[in-house]
Amino acid sequence: MPFADFNFFDYISNIIDILLVWYVIYKILMIIRGTKAVQVLKGIIVILIVRNLSIFLGLGTLNWIMEQAIDWGFLALIIIFQPEIRRALEQLGRGKLFSRGTMHEEEEQSRIIDAIVKATSYMAKRRIGALISIERETGLSDYIETGIALNSKISSELLINxxxxNTPLHDGAVILQKDQVAAAACYLPLSESPFISKELGTRHRAALGISEVTDSLTIIVSEETGAISLTKNSELHRDLKIDQFKEMLExxxxxxMNKQASSSIWNWRVKKRG
Incomplete structure (x- = not known):
């Protein structure tokens, strides 16, 4: 390109255009992360790979099937994800689609902790047995599928109820995913460790079992004594006072939260250097 034809403003405009598109795609990926949309996205990628392979290998029938799936797939996605699309448009109208700041996350985490502590304290005083597992980096989808889906906002009243x-959902574990009660009456794997005290019941064994295969936090309220315990990384912390319990949760x-922030910064640096 001749130097005379170089337009500095066009160059800046192209950079801004690329950065804005990158930012929008990044935010959309963050929004759908951990939802069923991720699995659909993986399925789309598989279809595109199979289509390209069919073209390369000259597989006409398979290529035609993949093209039909692509042509009609977008209409199917609109129908399947109609609630999510509507919610995203509503958030866009309120200006909340991309406003997920650190302050909002801290306030939401504080609300969730207070709800868990309030519910746990209530059940401990009345010796209501409880088992609550909190998802962290390792997904708990396999265990969520064993229970009854709720997908409800976390509140102390809901957890207590x-x-x-003798209610339909009281037997089993409740799994918390982000800011939602994902499911209740879930089955967790029982620990087979020979070092577990024989005085511990099924709830404690299940809490230790899930902590051995995931990084989740699991809360136990003993039905016999009302004692509060917590498991993490195959460790059982027993007979916690409510202040100790809240401090550990916080x-x-x-x-x-710090891990998520560090991961985001690292990913941004890698993309920038790459």
Whole structure:
């Protein structure tokens, strides 16, 4: 390109255009992260790979099938994800689609911790047995599928109501995913460790079992004694006072938040250098 034809403003405009597109795509990926849309996205990628392979290998029939799937797939996605699309448009109209700041995350985490502590304290005083597992970096989708889906906002009232004896959902574990009660009456793997005290029941074994295969935090309220316990990384912390319990939750939530922030910064630096 001749130097005379070089337009500095066009160059800046192209850079801004690329950065804005990158930012929008990044935010969309962050929004759908951890949802069923991720699995659909993986399926689309598989279809595109198979289509390209069919073209390269000259597989006409398979190529035609993949083209039909692509042509009609977008219409199917609109129908399947109609609620999510509507919610995203509503958030865009309120200006909240991309406003996920650190302050908002801290306030939400504080609300969740207070709800968990309030519910746990209530159940411990009344000796209502409870088992609550909190998802962290390792997904708990396999265990969520064993229970009854709720997908409800976390609140102390909801958690208490689930574990009231003789109700349909009280038996099993509740799994918390982000800011939602994902499911109740879930089955967790029992620990087979020979070092577990025989005085511990099924709830404690299940809490230790899930902590051995994931990085989740799991809360146990004993039905016999009302004692509060917590498991993490194959460790059982027993007979916690409510202040100790809240302090441990706040510490673990803060660690998770710092990890997410560090991961985001690292990914941004890698992309910038790459």
């Amino acid at each position: 689930i574990f009231i004896p 510490k673990e939530f803060m660690i998770s």
